[in-house]
Amino acid sequence: MTKTTIPVHLDINGHHHDLQLEPRVTLLDALRDRLGLTGTKKGCDHGQCGACTVHIDGERVLACLTLAAQVEGRTVTTIEGLAREGEMHPVQAAFLEHDAFQCGYCTPGQIMSAVACIREGHAGSDDEIREYMAGNLCRCGAYPHIVAAIRQAALEVAS
């Protein structure tokens, strides 16, 4: 087998990157191994845990099930791109305040999912938050605090 790479142009957190990648490289591995953006985590590599959640054109997507080449010409936001000028996003601040994490490994994915969940209008009640956050596993069991954090952040984002 000969090595074949293709040029891939990525727009991540407002920065443009020109990469030469094999077509089989996932967005998750491109972020972590080629671009040093290690905030996005790999928990299962099968789209089952949600730890690798990022935004593509503002929608939450699993980076482990997305090839890097698929997102050319689209806008990617990762956990590193959420804070603005050092100010935490309201969801990040709420996660910190409500202790909505323990080990922190699922947290970037939880936060990216939560930002989208609020934007989608799916944070209207605790039960709705639980349902629409069900794709992000937390083995530490921080769920009650995750719900509380999203509830508070949703109010702040709305106001």
Next chain:
Amino acid sequence: MTLELSLNQQPAHARQGSSIGQPLTRRDGFLKVTGAARYAADNHPPGMLYAVLAVSSIARGRVAALDIEAAKAHQGVVEVMTPKNRPALAADPDAKDHPFMFRLDLLQNDQVRYPNQSIAVVIAETLEAATEGAALLSPRYEVLPARVGLDGAESFVPRGVGVGGPAVQHKGDVEAGLKSAKTRIEATYETPAQYHNAMEPHAIVVAWDGDTLSIDTPSQGLAMAQGRIAGLFGIAPENVHIRSPFLGGGFGSKGMISGPQVLGILAARLVGRPVKLVLRREQMYGPVGHRAPTRQTLRMGMDGEGRLTALDHHAKTASSTFDDFFEPAADASHTLYASPAIATSHDAVRLDTGTPLFMRAPGEATGSIALESAIDEAAHACGMDPLEFRLRNYAEVEPMTGKPFSSKALRECYRQAAETFGWASRPLQPRLMRDADGFLTGWGMGTATFPALMFQAEARAVLRADGSGLMETGAQDMGQGAWTAFAQIAADGLGLDIDQVDFRAGSSDLPNAGIAGGSGHTATAGMAIHNAGAAVIARLADLATGNEASPLFGAGNEGVLARGGRLYRRDDESRGESYAEILTRAGLSEIEGHGKGAPDPASQETYAKHAHGAVFAEVKVDPDFGQIRVTRLVGAFAAGRIINPRLVRSQYYGGMIWGVSFALNEEAITDRRSGRIQNANLAEYHVPVNADVPSVEALLVHEDDPHVNALGIKGVGEIGITGTAGAVANAVWHATGVRPRRFPIRIEDLLG
């Protein structure tokens, strides 16, 4: 390379006054919510290669052939490590010098002794090439029949269970107690194999420099890992530098260094370049431990007033064919309920699985769900309310040993949790409550308990002439909040504001902080920190009280208080001076002190030491389809002094959710023909998702314990599982009238 991580520059933690007892937000929280916290696999030293394991798809036999040529021919593959070319080790991976040394699979031969055992390592320039290379090995096997299930092999009585406790224990005459009883119950419960499934897969990034090793890997026990690695490679422990500032969860699976982590070190040795090796999720179902399955039979006798006359708890469990870890499930009956006669016993089989290990509340969790279910059955057999029955059998001294408890606020836990839950209005009989939608509703309860353990730890404290302090201990934060709680203890120990303390942890280069396990890390390393603080303050006080120029001259160490960066005379707080003044006058840039944390032998001998709690659960069951939802959980826990209530509440919630998971969700399913695990992934091995978790409440019950240790700390990491699992099972019975006998509870069991 700076091995220590210091978090004192993070501004984002809430300041609500120092220090012990304050609900500070996490000092590492800003790093974690911004993606800046660096976990092991996030490291990328220059020239690093990627290593991927090939693992066995059979449970027992030998590897007959690997297509190494095909793997090596794949573009980017650098090397394939097999038993033929694996670098030599200084110690046999199958040696077992002490009970805590577990046998490792390090390509020592071609034998396969469990599914997902490492059989080769492919090292490549990219992760993709290494992954494809591993697939191209296309192993062929000579297969032997797998021994599967608790009836799959001949049983025996193990020499020890858990950490070496006796497999069989008794006090009093159980048979006589049963014979004299007015009411008797006997029940058998089965619990499945469970896998820790920390969100962070085991990972290691390794760089060799001559005989010095630089390692990033998650570890719940840095000093143990350092010693084990040093022994395997025949190098000095101080040449093994391990960083583990953050673990992405551990739950026991990162307590001991595992085979795949050592294979990463061997791979780096083989290729002479830094290597990263990360387990794929499915590869975590074998070489990194699991909770062994159990089958438990309980027999209880009660007199006419519902008092236990006998309690017999037998547990059958399983270990691997090649190593010893026996889940001490029956020992759960030693501590909770008073009975004149108690007997506990274990037997076991050896199966073709990876060796089971400690998994959050090992023995306590498995034993608790059976014991609490049986207690519920016993209460019903006596026609009593389950809470009244538990109070009737309340243990005023530890039942098995007769020792007094160092403290036990369990009555208060029962009272507060029952009141908050609204337990008093519960009908005694099952299947009497329905909600507005017609769902069967049930209420159940369980008692929680976990021993207050301490291990060994050391810490080093420094006071500097600028008035600031430093505290160092190689503590491990796997999510419990070590970065924050230990900084709080350090601040109080040094008599400084927390922002004046530089707290360093998470590295094997620091003093040995023992293990983050057994719910004993906060007590053990906390006491080391406390004592190191006291030692350096004593040195400082010596400098002041012995110097005529000091306002503290002549006060003596005992007559001095340390607070807010100043020493004061105990008898006259108007007289004092700052640490900076004392050190500057003495011409010292800094002074240091050392402290240890360890259990006190005298109080160990005298007292039984346990945390306690009570958990109440509400479930709703679809009467037609048998689907179970937990809708409410209330727990109350008494665990000595609480260092940080915000973090402790998170620990209780996490434990309680593990209890729900134990009762309703998780189970590894082994194929009886092949011995392979059929659901080795996070979609089919069920763990609770957000939508599975109801409203949860955890009440922190005040408890002073003057005996456990000087700080009065017990431990909170594991107790939440106990009690909760049984409470959910008992609520399912109360909703349906069907007694769950195997876990997780299945819909078909309810539909009968």
